[in-house]
Amino acid sequence: MKLQGRRVLLGISGGIAAYKTPQLLRALLKEGAEVRVVMTAAAQRFVTPYTLEVLSRHPVHTEMFVASQEFPVLHVGLAQWAELVVLAPATAHLLARLACGLADDLLTTLMLGCPAPVLAAPSMEERMLDHPLTQEHLRRLEGLGYQWAEPATGELASGAFGRGRMAEPEEIAGQVVRHFAVAGDLQGVKVLVSAGPTVEDLDPVRFIGNRSSGKMGYALATQAQRRGAQVWLISGPTALTPPAGVEFRGVRSTLEMQGVLEELFPQMDAAILAAAVADYRPAQVAPQKLKRGTGKLVIELVENPDLSAELGRRKQRHQVLIGFAMETEEGLARAREKRRRKNCDLMVLNNLREEGAGFGVDTNIVTLIEGQGAEQALPKMSKLQVADRILDWLRQRRLAQG
């Protein structure tokens, strides 16, 4: 029983997938979890509180202004009781209310005062999911540390086929198990993560950059911090919001990034270098904006220092160094060679050639390359999941080091 004694608050809102929540509840109970259920008014149109009451053997909470035997003030008591909140299904309406900090029923009120981590399973018609407001609410909640049971593609309430179907109950239960399995397993470990592109200025308005979105590095910082690590995130310019609770240092150029990395690295237990660092920079930065009219412009570039190789040289015995390789040809051979040359303990090879991998997207396909030929090709998964697999490896390595 992997959830023995774990206190899970199951919040159910009014989506069609609410009919699957008895199944989710049973899966959590089967693993030994203690579950309390809170339902919105709309949720009760899809599944009766009585069903969930019988299954959970506890009262199901639907009202704010009532007495409870277990908690003197219900919304405060439940908020403090929970070790994890699971919102399934999470309707567009619930996500909007949470993102705006509304407190107009028991569930939203307790969520405002609840320090526990949240796993939410959004579920709605594809158009509702894709609406810019829903997307903004998802981003905002993610910034607060919400984890997602990602909606799947399949048949929707309308009968249409599309994205927005709630993740299956077994899958959500599996994520709950995983959450508790890794919670705190990197407690006290100091991890430095580099992310995003570096940009090299040509003149006061132009620069040479690359297509890195920073998503992989930010996912690593998010998950490492969730798992209890102390995290420093050094990032080039991106459109992303740094996860709450990490030490953030924003930089522009490769040389700037180098300065911060070398300043912080000696105090770290591990460094994960996910930034796409520019290999070259302009030999000179023009003090004024470069003008047209010369017919041709030749820009001289000089090589930047190799940041991961430099950290590899400085690495102490107890430190773990993880690099990223992005190759457009001969990926495996080059990544193996890079790992050796840069003295990295692990090299993560990005598979640029397949759909759903690399720059800008939320998923990635990577191969983890260790020494002595140990290699693991991972299937396509979300960048958060890839981050977790890399952090699993880091944890194992630290255990092996003793």
Ligand SMILES: Cc1cc2nc3c(=O)[nH]c(=O)nc-3n(C[C@H](O)[C@H](O)[C@H](O)COP(=O)(O)O)c2cc1C
């Ligand atoms: C048949 C039916 C199915 C619905 N399914 C969903 C759904 O899957 N997701 C969603 O966001 N809203 C769905 N709705 C709309 C919500 O029930 C409605 O927005 C409600 O206000 C949600 O309230 P709550 O978030 O407080 O539970 C559905 C409505 C009906 C009538």
